[in-house]
Amino acid sequence: xxxxxxxxxxxxxxxxxxxxxxxxxxxxxxxxxxxxxxxxxxxxxxxxxxxxxxxxxxxxxxxxxxxxxxxxxxxxxxxxxxxxxxxxxxxxxxxxxxxxxxxxxxxxxxxxxxxxxxxxxxxxxxxxxxxxxxxxxxxxxxxxxxxxxxxxxxxxxxxxxxxxxxxxxxxxxxxxxxxxxxxxxxxxxxxxxxxxxxxxxxxxxxxxxxxxxxxxxxxxxxxxxxxxxxxxxxxxxxxxxxxxxxxxxxxxxxxxxxxxxxxxxxxxxxxxxxxxxxxxxxxxxxxxxxxxxxxxxxxxxxxxxxxxxxxxxxxxxxxxxxxxxxxxxxxxxxxxxxxxxxxxxxxxxxxxxxxxxxxxxxxxxxxxxxxxxxxxxxxxxxxxxxxxxxxxxxxxxxxxxxxxxxxxxxxxxxxxxxxxxxxxxxxxxxxxxxxxxxxxxxxxxxxxxxxxxxxxxxxxxxxxxxxxxxxxxxxxxxxxxxxxxxxxxxxxxxxxxxxxxxxxxxxxxxxxxxxxxxxxxxxxxxxxxxxxxxxxxxxxxxxxxxxxxxxxxxxxxxxxxxxxxxxxxxxxxxxxxxxxxxxxxxxxxxxxxxxxxxxxxxxxxxxxxxxxxxxxxxxxxxxxxxxxxxxxxxxxxxxxxxxxxxxxxxxxxxxxxxxxxxxxxxxxxxxxxxxxxxxxxxxxxxxxxxxxxx
Amino acid sequence: xxxxxxxxxxxxxxxxxxxxxxxxxxxxxxxxxxxxxxxxxxxxxxxxxxxxxxxxxxxxxxxxxxxxxxxxxxxxxxxxxxxxxxxxxxxxxxxxxxxxxxxxxxxxxxxxxxxx
Numbered sequence: 176x177x178x179x180x181x182x183x184x185x186x187x188x189x190x191x192x193x194x195x196x197x198x199x200x201x202x203x204x205x206x207x208x209x210x211x212x213x214x215x216x217x218x219x220x221x222x223x224x225x226x227x228x229x230x231x232x233x234x235x236x237x238x239x240x241x242x243x244x245x246x247x248x249x250x251x252x253x254x255x256x257x258x259x260x261x262x263x264x265x266x267x268x269x270x271x272x273x274x275x276x277x278x279x280x281x282x283x284x285x286x287x288x289x290x291x292x293x294x295x296x297x298x299x300x301x302x303x304x305x306x307x308x309x310x311x312x313x314x315x316x317x318x319x320x321x322x323x324x325x326x327x328x329x330x331x332x333x334x335x336x337x338x339x340x341x342x343x344x345x346x347x348x349x350x351x352x353x354x355x356x357x358x359x360x361x362x363x364x365x366x367x368x369x370x371x372x373x374x375x376x377x378x379x380x381x382x383x384x385x386x387x388x389x390x391x392x393x394x395x396x397x398x399x400x401x402x403x404x405x406x407x408x409x410x411x412x413x414x415x416x417x418x419x420x421x422x423x424x425x426x427x428x429x430x431x432x433x434x435x436x437x438x439x440x441x442x443x444x445x446x447x448x449x450x451x452x453x454x455x456x457x458x459x460x461x462x463x464x465x466x467x468x469x470x471x472x473x474x475x476x477x478x479x480x481x482x483x484x485x486x487x488x489x490x491x492x493x494x495x496x497x498x499x500x501x502x503x504x505x506x507x508x509x510x511x512x513x514x515x516x517x518x519x520x521x522x523x524x525x526x527x528x529x530x531x532x533x534x535x536x537x538x539x540x541x542x543x544x545x546x547x548x549x550x551x552x553x554x555x556x557x558x559x560x561x562x563x564x565x566x567x568x569x570x571x572x573x574x575x576x577x578x579x580x581x582x583x584x585x586x587x588x589x590x591x592x593x594x595x596x597x598x599x600x601x602x603x604x605x606x607x608x609x610x611x612x613x614x615x616x617x618x619x620x621x622x623x624x625x626x627x628x629x630x631x632x633x634x635x636x637x638x639x640x641x642x643x644x645x646x647x648x649x650x651x652x653x654x655x656x657x658x659x660x661x662x663x664x665x666x667x668x669x670x671x672x673x674x675x676x677x678x679x680x681x682x683x684x685x686x687x688x689x690x691x692x693x694x695x696x697x698x699x700x701x702x703x704x705x706x707x708x709x710x711x712x713x714x715x716x717x718x719x720x721x722x723x724x725x726x727x728x729x730x731x732x733x734x735x736x737x738x739x740x741x742x743x744x745x746x747x748x749x750x751x752x753x754x755x756x757x758x759x760x761x762x763x764x765x766x767x768x769x770x771x772x773x774x775x776x777x778x779x780x781x782x783x784x785x786x787x788x789x790x791x792x793x794x795x796x797x798x799x800x801x802x803x804x805x806x807x808x809x810x811x812x813x814x815x816x817x818x819x820x821x822x823x824x825x826x827x828x829x830x831x832x833x834x835x836x837x838x839x840x841x842x843x844x845x846x847x848x849x850x851x852x853x854x855x856x857x858x859x860x861x862x863x864x865x866x867x868x869x
Numbered sequence: 870x871x872x873x874x875x876x877x878x879x880x881x882x883x884x885x886x887x888x889x890x891x892x893x894x895x896x897x898x899x900x901x902x903x904x905x906x907x908x909x910x911x912x913x914x915x916x917x918x919x920x921x922x923x924x925x926x927x928x929x930x931x932x933x934x935x936x937x938x939x940x941x942x943x944x945x946x947x948x949x950x951x952x953x954x955x956x957x958x959x960x961x962x963x964x965x966x967x968x969x970x971x972x973x974x975x976x977x978x979x980x981x982x983x984x985x
Contacts, residue, residue, distance in 0.1 A: 684927070686927030686928065686930065686931055730934055730935050730938070731931035731932065731934055731935040732931065733927070733930070733931065733934060733963075735962075735963065753964075754962060754963040754964050755962070756962060757962075772964070773964060774963070774964030774967055774968075775963045775964055778934060778963070778964070778965075778968065779967075779968055783967060783968070787964055787967055806959075806962075810924075810926075857893070857894075858926070
């Protein structure tokens with residue numbers, strides 16, 4: 176919808192309007208009121224058409240969305256036909272002049288006149304728009320104001336050139352430098368030219384062209400000027416556009432003036448800019464090279480590609496004759512890369528020169544710049560080097576306080592480098608430093624990731640080894656939970672149903688580091704499960720485990736265990752404690768802790784363990800609650816650094832003891848979460864409860 | 870993490886290691902290095918003074934176990950002194966009093982070395 180509206184207003188309406196004016200000319204449309212009236216009405220109609228065309232083609236996608244090069248191409252494509260049109264068919268050709276009163280025999284030429292005028296006007300409008308968009312590239316605060324200044328004076332100039340009275344003769348168009356020009360007209364002309372001139376400075380678009388494009392545009396503009404200037408200055412003939420309507424003629428002429436002035440100033444600008452442009456191109460390439468190096472750092476672990484790129488860039492872009500890079504490996508600096516020179520040559524540098532460079536680069540961390548190495552006499556021992564060298568730049572590859580190496584660039588002739596080049600080489604050296612550090616950090620991250628993954632797998636293993644569901648035990652209700660810590664904790668618990676009258680309950684804690692603890696736990700769980708059916712005494716089970724532990728686990732690892740056997744039918748519980756927090760029995764809200772002696776497992780030989788372990792057998796009555804836990808529960812810390820502690824635990828289970836086992840479990844979990852809020856857990860929290868049903 | 874310090878003081882043939890702060894998995898390595906240093910120097914008559922120790926985890930306990938056999942084989946020992954009640958409870962639960970001599974003050978530990 177929008178597009179059709181645009182096409183309509185841009186093209187069809189103006190054309191129709193022009194033809195309306197033409198219709199007036201050829202008396203198709205009759206207007207009363209005399210010649211001057213006719214002329215006025217017709218010119219106003221034409222003016223309306225022109226304004227509509229200018230306004231709607233302004234937003235044309237061709238102009239708005241095209242790039243700079245396309246705009247310039249379009250400019251070239253339009254100006255030549257335009258100039259040819261105006262040159263080849265001057266106003267005389269048609270031999271007629273509006274207004275009106277075109278005699279019947281003359282209609283043929285009148286048709287042509289309208290067509291030429293239309294074509295010429297369209298081209299003039301587009302040329303004007305292109306110049307306008309060029310002016311507005313990279314606009315500053317004053318651009319818009321200056322442009323409006325020019326637009327206003329364009330309008331005033333056109334108006335000032337139109338015949339003052341309606342009784343203009345048919346062949347009227349005054350010559351350009353008419354002596355009958357009124358002072359006001361001269362002032363308007365001067366101001367118009369001035370306004371175009373100041374807009375001529377807005378040639379920022381030329382910065383976006385490369386060297387070749389600039390030269391092409393320069394020659395294009397020269398040719399345009401060669402063709403256009405005569406037309407502009409020619410005072411005798413008028414433009415073919417003007418043969419249809421003086422208004423259009425003046426408009427086209429004014430556009431020509433603008434074009435000539437703008438194009439001339441652009442040419443001058445390009446000419447003056449050319450040498451500086453070459454330097455800018457070089458700078459641009461240098462900046463791009465830095466970007467390329469940065470990108471290489473990000474994408475590659477292996478730094479060889481980066482080192483190669485760096486040395487090549489130094490040689491090719493910065494016009495060095497030879498380049499080499501030395502890096503520190505195992506306390507020594509060795510040449511790792513070279514371009515334009517064999518590695519053996521820098522290696523065979525005289526020791527004086529080497530020491531000098533070492534001091535300056537490594538100890539003082541300076542960037543060195545020598546324009547005339549031999550005559551400057553600043554580099555000791557260089558004359559004894561088997562490499563001719565005129566100028567030298569050396570940049571340390573620095574990372575904070577460390578010097579990892581250096582980048583050297585040299586030329587055979589002296590004064591081979593600009594000072595800025597030294598800065599560039601230092602920039603490259605910095606990139607190399609970043610790349611080296613980046614690789615190192617990536618390595619570290621990979622290792623950390625690996626470790627994290629290890630922990631995660633161990634965690635998964637640990638979760639799998641916990642009981643997935645509790646066995647049924649008529650008359651009793653058994654539940655447990657384990658809240659795991661971020662690091663691997665090593666807690667485990669198990670419930671083994673061996674017969675109608677035997678249920679083994681185990682809670683344990685493996686000490687030790689990280690993932691190892693989880694694997695030990697797995698082993699232990701397996702051991703317990705296979706030993707349990709073959710022993711009636713938990714003490715024997717623990718002794719067997721201890722022997723295995725001492726022999727197969729590492730010295731620093733030990734295990735605490737609480738082994739209880741529940742005899743459901745007999746209503747008894749027998750417990751052995753090996754280094755572990757004691758088993759508790761809650762009866763009528765009173766908690767009794769069974770603190771029997773017992774060494775932990777994996778700490779000492781079986782002899783000592785056997786002597787230390789004590790077993791206790793106790794009766795159970797209805798509503799008794801048996802509590803088994805790990806030290807993670809009482810050692811859990813809150814934000815203030817306080818431990819949960821045995822007292823709090825005792826109070827908590829005492830309070831909750833009358834409820835359902837699942838309820839006690841849930842409440843304890845909630846309480847632990849609440850207590851440790853804001854602090855990350857550093858040890859697993861395990862709790863197992865057995866309630867004797869009422 | 871909480872702070873920890875293991876400071877060594879030599880008293881003739883005996884070396885006393887003063888533990889301060891929190892001994893857990895993160896700080897155990899520092900304690901380990903202190904003991905390793907003593908073993909490397911052949912100083913095997915060691916007393917660990919824990920009056921400044923707030924907390925000890927299984928990782929910390931593991932350090933003792935890692936050295937005790939070697940030190941005892943070399944004719945030395947690790948004696949423990951001046952534990953707080955809380956820390957003593959941890960050792961006690963584990964059964965360490967059966968393996969290590971624990972003293973209420975450093976002087977008694979030193980005396981034990983001199984007059985076994």
